[in-house]
Amino acid sequence: MVLTISALIRRRPLTLHQREQVDFYIAILPWLLGLILFTGGPVLASLIFSVTNWTGMNLAEVKWVGLENFRTLLFDDGLFWIATVNTFYYSFGAVTLGTMGALFVAILLNQNLPGTTLLRVIYYLPSITSGVAISILWIWLFNPQVGLVNYLLSVVGIKGPLWLGSQDWVKPALILKSTWGIGANMIIILAGLQGVPVSLYEAAKIDGANWWHEFRHVTLPMLSPVLFFVVVISVINSLQILTDVLVMTQGGPGTASFVYVYYIYQAAFQYLKMGYASALAWILFAIILALTLLQLWGSKRWVYYEGGEH
Numbered sequence: 001m002v003l004t005i006s007a008l009i010r011r012r013p014l015t016l017h018q019r020e021q022v023d024f025y026i027a028i029l030p031w032l033l034g035l036i037l038f039t040g041g042p043v044l045a046s047l048i049f050s051v052t053n054w055t056g057m058n059l060a061e062v063k064w065v066g067l068e069n070f071r072t073l074l075f076d077d078g079l080f081w082i083a084t085v086n087t088f089y090y091s092f093g094a095v096t097l098g099t100m101g102a103l104f105v106a107i108l109l110n111q112n113l114p115g116t117t118l119l120r121v122i123y124y125l126p127s128i129t130s131g132v133a134i135s136i137l138w139i140w141l142f143n144p145q146v147g148l149v150n151y152l153l154s155v156v157g158i159k160g161p162l163w164l165g166s167q168d169w170v171k172p173a174l175i176l177k178s179t180w181g182i183g184a185n186m187i188i189i190l191a192g193l194q195g196v197p198v199s200l201y202e203a204a205k206i207d208g209a210n211w212w213h214e215f216r217h218v219t220l221p222m223l224s225p226v227l228f229f230v231v232v233i234s235v236i237n238s239l240q241i242l243t244d245v246l247v248m249t250q251g252g253p254g255t256a257s258f259v260y261v262y263y264i265y266q267a268a269f270q271y272l273k274m275g276y277a278s279a280l281a282w283i284l285f286a287i288i289l290a291l292t293l294l295q296l297w298g299s300k301r302w303v304y305y306e307g308g309e310h
Helices: 002-009 016-049 068-075 078-108 116-128 131-141 148-155 170-181 183-194 198-206 211-238 243-248 260-270 274-301
Strands: none
Touching: 016 274, 068 274, 078 170, 078 183, 078 211, 078 260, 116 170, 116 183, 131 148, 131 170, 131 243, 170 243, 183 211, 198 211, 211 274, 243 260, 260 274
16 A cells, blocks of 8 residues: 555556555545544544533533543432343343244244245345334334234233333333344344255254254254354344334333433433433443453354354
């Protein structure tokens, strides 16, 4: 790269390799500018704002407060801990149920049966549909009087709860709603299933294995790298839930569904505490980073690769 710039400055003819370098950097320049201006810049700015009292309005009134925002969050702000607990509750339920559901559907759609291609498209569509539109749909589904969910429960003799209007049921309702978007993970797992060598199943059948043995000792080990990827991405996404809460519950009833990113949204755009919201965002970043590193460490115990390395 240095030699290429030197040649351009001195107006010397470029070699073929240098021309390829120039074309490469020209091609990625728009993306680099976008990364610096719209991602790297705001990230760096939020780090600076996290140690100030900026309201998000007037930069002339910004005052340096050091680590006061972080101290207040960790030791004086009860809402911070409520939001953290609610977010972890939702994340555990959504990731567990979503991963199991995606795996189950992927196994079903991995069969060579008529109509499976259409079913794959149908299962995937909700994951690319507008989150606001789907949230509005689920508000109706969870309606305790005229909603479809309680109607189906009444058919089998079960009285449905208030769902979004109940402090006990609002988080399970959000977890149940999250399964609507398992299509993306289902596609990833399905691709992993189709990459499992058929010879392994044939060898297992020769050894007398039934369907459970094949699933436990062939499918899961061969699929473990894919499942690991799905779990890591799902955890990261679930910890950043916002649209469902913003549209369906606004953090209620009470603080039963008051989640972390919704608190960031409130602090930044309703209470005009942009510095405080930036501190919240950086703590969330630290939590996500710690959980990701923990999952990477734990993957050595259950993720298997074709080369034999764990």
